[in-house]
Amino acid sequence: MLFRSFFDEQLAHMSYLVGCQRTGEAIVIDPGRNVDWYIDTAKKEGLQIVAATETHIHADFVSGAKELAKRCGAKLYLSDEGDANWKYQYLDEVDYELVKEGSTFTVGNVEFKVLHTPGHTPEHISFILTDKGGGSTEPMGIFTGDFVFVGDIGRPDLLEKAAGVAGTADVGARQMFQSLKKFKALPDYLQVWPAHGAGSACGKALGAVPVSTVGYEKLNNWALQIEDEEEFVKLLLTGQPEPPKYFAMMKKVNKIGPAYLNDEEVQALQTIEQLNEYKANGAFILDVRPSQEFAKAHYAGAINIPFNKSFTNWAGWLINYDQDIVLIANQEDVQAIRKALAYIGLDRVVAYIEPSVALSGEVESYEEIDVHQLQQYLKDDRYYLIDVRNQAEWDEGYIEGAQHMMLGTLADRLHELPENKTYIVQCRSGARSAIGASILQAKGFKQVLNLKGGYLAWTREKLPIVKQS
Incomplete structure (x- = not known):
């Protein structure tokens, strides 16, 4: 055998x-x-x-x-x-x-x-x-x-x-x-x-x-x-x-019964105007670069899900099955990304564009802050802290003043956010919050900061937390 x-x-x-x-x-x-x-x-x-x-x-x-x-x-x-x-x-x-x-x-x-x-x-x-x-x-x-x-x-x-x-x-x-x-x-x-x-x-x-x-x-x-x-x-x-x-x-x-796999080649977009047209027609613009690169500069309207071990899970949370998907990715990675999405039935990858071309249009960025900066910002009501960890993590303890919006539900709860704030996104280590920061910017909340090191960095510095009774 x-x-x-x-x-x-x-x-x-x-x-x-x-x-x-x-x-x-x-x-x-x-x-x-x-x-x-x-x-x-x-x-x-x-x-x-x-x-x-x-x-x-x-x-x-x-x-x-x-x-x-x-x-x-x-x-x-x-x-x-x-x-x-x-x-x-x-x-x-x-x-x-x-x-x-x-x-x-x-x-x-x-x-x-x-x-x-x-x-x-x-x-x-x-x-x-x-x-x-x-x-x-x-x-x-x-x-x-x-x-x-x-x-x-x-x-x-x-x-x-x-x-x-x-x-x-x-x-x-x-x-x-x-x-x-x-x-x-x-x-x-x-x-x-x-x-x-x-x-x-x-x-x-x-x-x-x-x-x-x-x-x-x-x-x-x-x-x-x-x-x-x-x-x-x-x-x-x-x-x-x-x-x-x-x-x-x-x-x-x-x-x-799932559809049979589609082996047709994915269209390569050559101009920013083509990408803008897909965006105008409601396509999900998916930037798969590492979050550090995305934070420095990214196509306005793109959502960042880095192509790593957590990629498929978060894609399943955040992409609708009735949406076309346009990748911002290097050509050599497109087929692997497409296979990962197909593994959960996200079959509508219609095009991709090289990052260098995508960044030739309107770009945005966001900054990272450390826990000591966060400690100061929490004293100022112009800042709004969003904790995107899951429920079990939240129940174990959270930073006082944080509002809990689990990452997978964040896009559906944006109407709950107060207007005209600077939004600080936080998770356990800084990875999920980077995805959250990209969601906020793509949906029009432009003043966004990501907490570097997340909740772990906060607790390492022995800063105060709230525990559920």
Whole structure:
């Protein structure tokens, strides 16, 4: 048996390719939309991808299962659990088999047994793998998807928080409590292969180690230590991070079936007049340069999301799916940026322009201040401090006088800002606040400052904070 794992660092997404070397067949588990790396790996190993499967209808990225069905002729093994709201709607386009609790299927001599593990979502399933081609009659491991992570478990509140389905968080938490009983009954030696690691918004305390065992999680995972259901539900629902806006769209896209990838070249804009025309027509002007460069000079109206590990997450929060996207980026980075956006279904990248050309038009800038300058400015009512950290961070403590507007919601709350102020944006370290500063300027709030070092710098200087009682 051949086993390969793949990690998308921008979404902390784990996916897997399992191959039977005797038959030359392979399957991909929880594939992301960038299917090239699975196809290339299979080809290198002399395997053919004949199947793909996923543990549930994902909310944080576009599934690559349908793309693999098209490009490789892969048969899809998809969950038949959950009610009518959790059924796949593109099955007439693919070769498929619906599976549920107790189902088994094989790829070559590798067997997969299905375990229904609801809680994160109603249709969620896990796959227990047995390498029968290697002569084993005992299972090797379990693909847990968003059920059990290293050190954490899947959050049950996404339907309620991201999709607005009231009352589902409590139901999901109780389903999760029952599903964990199945997990505890598994052999300790089973390896655990989850769909996410640290950095994902699908849980609140995911570990950075990519693999674990059932026995280790029984000993160390907080969720497996609690025997009382009411205590479990309360702890599971407390402190979950805000789900990105795009999660609701991903559920819809993956249920109805994502569009196939577009390989057409992105138009290169040659003049500032072309960029101005896209801006006038409502396009999202996305500058992906490092925040320090953006702060010094940027095209008026552009929003800065640096192309780093957090890029895809913040793009999902801030870009609307009905908007054209124009990149301010170097040509050599355009395809990688486009792929990262496509991973969450932001497919409307219509053009790009080199930074040097974009800066030939009307430019703006903003300054950074340190915590000692902030301390003085807070005494002056001409300044207005905005804290763009998440709710859990805010609850742990904040700078007196700050107004809390989590970064992902900032653009929707601009009407709450007082007029004619100088706005100081602050986060934990200065990275998210730089994105916030760009949003404010793009939306017409021109007098903007960014707090260098953020809340961490403030506390390092032992300056006063307010703690929630």
